[in-house]
Amino acid sequence: MAGRQRPSRRRAAGRVLLLPALVLGLCCRAAPERLRYAIPEELGRGSLVGPLARDLGLSPAELPARKLRLSAEKQYFGVSGESGELYVSERLDREELCGEAASCSVSFEALVQNPLNVFHVEVAIRDVNDNSPRFLQDSFQLEINELTVPGARFYLGVAEDPDVGSNSLQGYELEANGYFAVEVKESPDGSKVAELVLRRALDRESEPSLRLVLTALDGGEPPHSGTAQICINVTDANDNAPVFEQDRYRASLREDAPPGSTVLHVSASDADAGTNGRVTYGFGKTPAKVLQKFVVEAESGTVTLREALDFEETRAFSLAVEARDGGGLVAHCEVEVEVLDVNDNAPEIAVLSVWSPVGEDAPVGTVVAVLKASDPDSGENGRVSCELSGEAPLSLVASPGGSYKVVTASALDREQAAEHRVTVVARDRGSPSLSSRAALVLEVSDVNDNAPVFEEAAYSAYVAENNAAGAPVLRVRARDADAGANGRVSYWLAGGSAGAAPPVSVEARSGAVYAQRSFDYEQCREFAVAVRAQDGGAPARSSTATVRVFVLDRNDNAPRVVAVDADAGRNAWLSYELVQAPEPALFRVGLHSGEVRTARAVSERDAAKQRLVAVVKDHGQPALSATATLHVVLAESLQEALPELGDKDAVSELTSDLNLILVVALVVVSLLFVFTVVLILFLKCRRSRSPPVFITSDKDLYSSLGSKAPYNYCSSTLPLPYSYEVCLASESGQKDFTFLRPGAAALSDRPLGGEPVSDTHSGKDPHSPGSSAQGRQA
Numbered sequence: 164m165a166g167r168q169r170p171s172r173r174r175a176a177g178r179v180l181l182l183p184a185l186v187l188g189l190c191c192r193a194a195p196e197r198l199r200y201a202i203p204e205e206l207g208r209g210s211l212v213g214p215l216a217r218d219l220g221l222s223p224a225e226l227p228a229r230k231l232r233l234s235a236e237k238q239y240f241g242v243s244g245e246s247g248e249l250y251v252s253e254r255l256d257r258e259e260l261c262g263e264a265a266s267c268s269v270s271f272e273a274l275v276q277n278p279l280n281v282f283h284v285e286v287a288i289r290d291v292n293d294n295s296p297r298f299l300q301d302s303f304q305l306e307i308n309e310l311t312v313p314g315a316r317f318y319l320g321v322a323e324d325p326d327v328g329s330n331s332l333q334g335y336e337l338e339a340n341g342y343f344a345v346e347v348k349e350s351p352d353g354s355k356v357a358e359l360v361l362r363r364a365l366d367r368e369s370e371p372s373l374r375l376v377l378t379a380l381d382g383g384e385p386p387h388s389g390t391a392q393i394c395i396n397v398t399d400a401n402d403n404a405p406v407f408e409q410d411r412y413r414a415s416l417r418e419d420a421p422p423g424s425t426v427l428h429v430s431a432s433d434a435d436a437g438t439n440g441r442v443t444y445g446f447g448k449t450p451a452k453v454l455q456k457f458v459v460e461a462e463s464g465t466v467t468l469r470e471a472l473d474f475e476e477t478r479a480f481s482l483a484v485e486a487r488d489g490g491g492l493v494a495h496c497e498v499e500v501e502v503l504d505v506n507d508n509a510p511e512i513a514v515l516s517v518w519s520p521v522g523e524d525a526p527v528g529t530v531v532a533v534l535k536a537s538d539p540d541s542g543e544n545g546r547v548s549c550e551l552s553g554e555a556p557l558s559l560v561a562s563p564g565g566s567y568k569v570v571t572a573s574a575l576d577r578e579q580a581a582e583h584r585v586t587v588v589a590r591d592r593g594s595p596s597l598s599s600r601a602a603l604v605l606e607v608s609d610v611n612d613n614a615p616v617f618e619e620a621a622y623s624a625y626v627a628e629n630n631a632a633g634a635p636v637l638r639v640r641a642r643d644a645d646a647g648a649n650g651r652v653s654y655w656l657a658g659g660s661a662g663a664a665p666p667v668s669v670e671a672r673s674g675a676v677y678a679q680r681s682f683d684y685e686q687c688r689e690f691a692v693a694v695r696a697q698d699g700g701a702p703a704r705s706s707t708a709t710v711r712v713f714v715l716d717r718n719d720n721a722p723r724v725v726a727v728d729a730d731a732g733r734n735a736w737l738s739y740e741l742v743q744a745p746e747p748a749l750f751r752v753g754l755h756s757g758e759v760r761t762a763r764a765v766s767e768r769d770a771a772k773q774r775l776v777a778v779v780k781d782h783g784q785p786a787l788s789a790t791a792t793l794h795v796v797l798a799e800s801l802q803e804a805l806p807e808l809g810d811k812d813a814v815s816e817l818t819s820d821l822n823l824i825l826v827v828a829l830v831v832v833s834l835l836f837v838f839t840v841v842l843i844l845f846l847k848c849r850r851s852r853s854p855p856v857f858i859t860s861d862k863d864l865y866s867s868l869g870s871k872a873p874y875n876y877c878s879s880t881l882p883l884p885y886s887y888e889v890c891l892a893s894e895s896g897q898k899d900f901t902f903l904r905p906g907a908a909a910l911s912d913r914p915l916g917g918e919p920v921s922d923t924h925s926g927k928d929p930h931s932p933g934s935s936a937q938g939r940q941a
Contacts, residue, residue, distance in 0.1 A: 196563055198273075200249070201287040204257040209250050212240060212286060215273060216247020219282060223247060228277055233284075234515040234533075235271035240286065242273070249284075257288045258325035265327055272535075272566065274516060279530040283564045292330035292383025296322040298391040299448055303377070305359070305393065306491035309367040310400040317359040318495040319345075320448025320483070322379035322389055329382040338376040343395075345377060350497065351411075352481060359393065367397040401439040401490025405431040412484075414466075415501040418474040426457065426466040431486030431494055438489030447483035447495055457500070459484055466498060474504040475539040506544035506593025512536050512601040515566070520606035523577040531557070531605055532569035536589040544593035555583035557605065569603065577607040578644045611649035611700025615641040617708040624676070627715040628684040636667055636676040639708060641696035648699035657695035657707050665692045667712065676710060684716040726757060726779045726789070734783040742790070743776035750795070752777055759793060771797050 200213045216222075221229055226247050233242055241252035261267030267288040272281050298320070305317055324332040335357045337345035342363050348356045357377065373395040380388045407429065414427040433440040444464040446454060457480070458469045466482065482498040515533040538545040549567050551559050556573040567587075583605045590598040617639060624637040643650040654674045656665055666687075669676050676694070690712055697705035728735040739757040744750055746769055751762040757779065775793040780786050 197283040197285065199285045199287065201289055202251070202255075203289045203291050204255050204267075205291050205293055206251045206255060208252060208254070212249040212251060214247065215242055215249035215284070219247075219273065219275070221247055221275070229275040230277070231273065231275050233271055234274055235269075236513065239269055240271065255288055257290050257327075258294065260288060263325070263327070270564075272515065272564070274533065279533070279568075281533060281562055281564075281566050281568075290327045290330050292326055292381065292387060294325045294330075295387035296324040296332045296379035296381055296389040298322045298377075298379065298389060299450065300391065302392040302394055304396070306396045306398050307361070307365060308398050308401045308490060308492065309365045310402045311361055311365060313361050313363055315361045315404075316346075317361075318447060318483070318485070318493070319357040319359055319377065319393070321350075321354050321356050322391075323450075324379075324381050324387075326381065326383070331381055332379055333382040333386075334380055336378040336380060337393075338378075340373065340375055342370075342373065343375065343393075350481075354481075365397050367399065370397065372396050398491055401435060401488065401492055403434040403439070403488075404492035405433045405442045405486035405488050405494040407431040407486060407494055407496040410496055412496060412498045413501070414498065415503055416468065416472065417503045417505055418472040419505045419507060420468055420472060422468055422470055424468045426468060426500055427498065429459070429464040429466065429484050429486075429496060429498065431464070431496075433486075433488040433492070435488060435490065439492075441489045442486045444484060444486055447485040449483050452477075453480050453482060456480065457482060472502050474502045474541070475508065478502050478504075504541045504544055506540055506591065506595070506597060508539050508544075509597040509599040510536050510538045510547040510589035510591050512549075512587055512589050512599055514601060514603070517603070517605075519604065520608035521571070521575065522608050522610055523575040523612075524610045525571055525575060527571055527573060529571045530568050531571060532603060533566060534569065534587060534601070534603075535564075535566045536587075537565055538589075538591045540591065540593065544591055546592045547589050548592075549587055549589045551585050552588050552600075553585040555585045555605070557583065557585055559587070569605075575607050577609050577646065578613065580607065581646070582606045609646040609649050611645055611698060611702070611704060613644040613649075613698075614704035615643045615652045615696035615698055615706050617641045617696060617706060619708065621709045621711065623711050623713065625713045625715055626678065626682060628682045628717050629719050630678050630681055632678060632680050634678045636678055636712060637710070639669070639674040639676065639694050639696075639710065641674070641706065641708070643696075643698045643704075645698065645700065651699040652696050653699070655695045655697065657693040666690065667692060667710075669694055682712075682714045684714045687714060689713045728781055734781055736782040737779050738782070739777055739779050741775055742778050743774070745770055745773050749773070750775060765797055769797055773797070 198213075198215070198218055202210070202212055216226060216231055219231075221231065223246060226244060231242055231244075231247055233240060237253070239251070239253045239255060240249055242249055255269075257267045260269065267290075268285050269288065270283065270285045273284050274281055299322075303319055307315075307317070322332055322335070324330075332355055334347050334355065335345045337343060337359075342361065342365060344360050344362050346358050346360050348358050350356055357379070373393075375393040375395070376390055377393050378388050378390050380386055408431070409429075412427055412429055416424065416426060429444065431442050431444070433442050443461045444459050445461060446457075446459060456468065456470050456472065457466055459466050459482075464484075464486075466484070479502060480500040482500065483495060484498050485493050485495045487493045513535045515535055517532045519531065521529060521531050534549075536547045536549050538547045547565065549559060549561075551557060551569075556571055556575060557569055558572040560568045560570055562568060569585075569587075585603050585605075587601045587603055588598055589600075590596050618641070619639075622637060622639055626634070626636055639654065641652050641654075643652050652674075653671045654669045655671065656667075656669055666679050666682065667676050668679050674694075674696075692710050692712075693707050694710055695705050695707045697703050726737050726739075728737060737757070738754050739752045740754070741747070741750060741752050741759075748762055749765070749769060750759055750773075752759050757777070759775070759777070773795040775795060776790055777793060778788050778790045780788040
């Protein structure tokens with residue numbers, strides 16, 4: 164910190180001067196309402212002013228908690244956060260701060276928290292001789308008639324020195340000469356005016372002009388000085404100088420007087436005649452800021468206001484008016500103008516600090532803001548009172564020095580009002596009274612005093628069985644009147660009739676309930692779970708709602724024609740073989756796939772209906788087996804074979820399918836016509852290597868049976884014997900089959916799958932134009 168690097172000279176210059184009352188207060192260990200220190204001006208930044216924390220009764224250990232800080236419109240001072248010492252943070256120029264005032268001080272407030280308190284601090288700024296006297300002009304031009312008698316006085320004006328006391332202007336010295344001396348005349352306002360006094364008669368013929376050096380001295384240690392030249396021109400006889408009616412004129416003027424207003428008239432007379440007796444008026448040695456405000460009419464001596472006045476800026480003016488005759492003789496008088504205050508300034512409201520937001524559980528009387536009201540006017544015009552406007556649980560408490568504390572007047576409730584807006588109204592006692600307003604917004608922070616509330620106490624949902632895992636069931640929603648984390652609701656399962664592992668889950672943020680697994684109506688038709696809504700407060704608050712889920716039935720259980728073995732390992736390895744066939748060389752079955760295929764081309768000699776019996780065995784010890792019967796119809800086309808199977812609806816359905824297939828085939832053949840030769844050679848090669856098959860894989864059978872059959876059906880055995888019917892068309896190029904039926908009595912049942920499934924893996928027999936098969940299952 165800057166305060167730790169102060170030189171010893173600055174430390175000595177910044178010693179604290181405490182009032183006796185402050186010393187008495189420190190002895191009692193009670194913090195005074197007002198502290199006063201005194202320091203010289205021009206101290207460097209970081210110079211010590213005084214032990215503020217100690218004078219307030221605060222120990223260094225208390226400083227972090229009490230948060231000692233300063234509040235002022237301009238921060239000339241700072242306070243150390245570690246030691247609590249008050250130090251200089253900005254250069255202090257007494258002349259800039261207070262001008263010509265005899266005393267100068269800077270006031271501000273020291274604020275502490277926990278509990279909040281305000282202390283008024285005043286630092287007096289002592290003058291230092293840091294300015295030299297300075298004349299308003301570098302030279303004076305005087306014309307003195309040679310007949311001027313000794314003892315005549317000539318006004319030279321006042322040298323300015325912004326310092327005060329002994330450091331201000333103390334006197335003048337004139338360069339040694341045989342004619343003139345300088346004398347100091349003190350004016351009523353305390354300023355020292357230099358007058359040139361003629362000691363011996365002049366002789367223009369011997370010395371027509373004189374040049375003298377006038378020196379102004381102050382009383383500082385060491386003293387400072389300023390100089391100006393006096394140029395004297397000796398003229399011929401004009402033995403009478405103008406004489407004013409009064410040496411000093413006084414006038415008062417309201418600060419709201421408009422420019423052009425007459426201040427007063429000055430008058431001077433000259434006993435001479437002619438040009439030497441003609442008097443004109445003007446300002447003498449007058450500061451420039453005064454000349455900006457007033458003007459004097461040269462012929463009449465009327466002093467007029469040039470610019471508007473401001474009582475708060477300057478309360479009085481002193482004008483030097485001179486009367487000059489035609490011979491160059493000059494007389495001087497002083498005009499003092501007093502400015503009268505007018506209530507032209509509204510009070511000013513400065514919000515020093517606002518503690519917002521405030522918790523809704525704050526006790527009554529909690530300080531939420533500190534503000535200060537001031538009015539630059541004087542007297543009753545500058546006395547200010549404040550009040551709160553607007554309905555809010557707040558009140559205003561006055562403090563010494565024009566400060567006010569805004570405190571809570573009743574309990575706060577954020578759910579009823581998240582913020583309170585009030586207007587601070589400051590009025591002075593002038594006539595008419597002026598006022599100003601400042602808006603104050605107090606935000607109320609949330610406290611977790613509300614539990615989440617569900618929109619419904621109980622929820623019901625209906626879900627069809629065989630749903631996908633992760634499918635949405637419903638959404639629960641709870642609302643919490645609190646804000647932020649206190650109003651952020653999370654959802655959890657709190658148990659229910661489903662036991663420790665509920666079949667549903669709930670998303671913590673959205674409240675969406677999802678199925679954890681696929682439901683089975685045949686196993687569980689309904690269940691209930693409890694959902695808990697919990698907010699993010701500390702401590703957290705929660706509530707519970709019941710969610711009842713009803714499972715809807717679907718037609719998801721159909722006969723299966725697959726080999727299923729509940730065993731595992733070698734006990735579930737399956738192999739297939741045909742055990743009975745009228746034409747053993749016409750059909751063959753895949754050893755491991757169970758696919759029934761034609762082994763050769765179908766001829767007219769083959770029986771139109773054939774009954775095949777297949778057996779499936781596992782590899783257990785001992786081996787277990789099951790049989791299935793497959794009825795095969797040989798026909799020229801499927802349309803002829805289907806009546807044999809007894810399903811007229813399937814005839815029309817397959818006819819439509821075949822028509823569509825023929826159209827598609829025609830388009831494909833047309834597009835691939837140019838590749839016919841290559842394709843024929845390729846197909847002949849494949850027919851020579853692989854015979855036509857009925858169903859090429861377990862996936863084909865699975866797709867033909869529909870999605871109701873399990874995909875891994877080939878790894879199990881058939882639990883009961885099944886009967887199959889197959890139709891083969893010698894003229895068809897497709898290998899189709901109808902779905903299986905469990906016997907002749909069920910041939911009229913509606914098939915589970917309605918579309919033929921093409922065998923994409925089998926090749927064509929080079930000795931047969933084509934074969935087709937279709938099976939049906941009941």
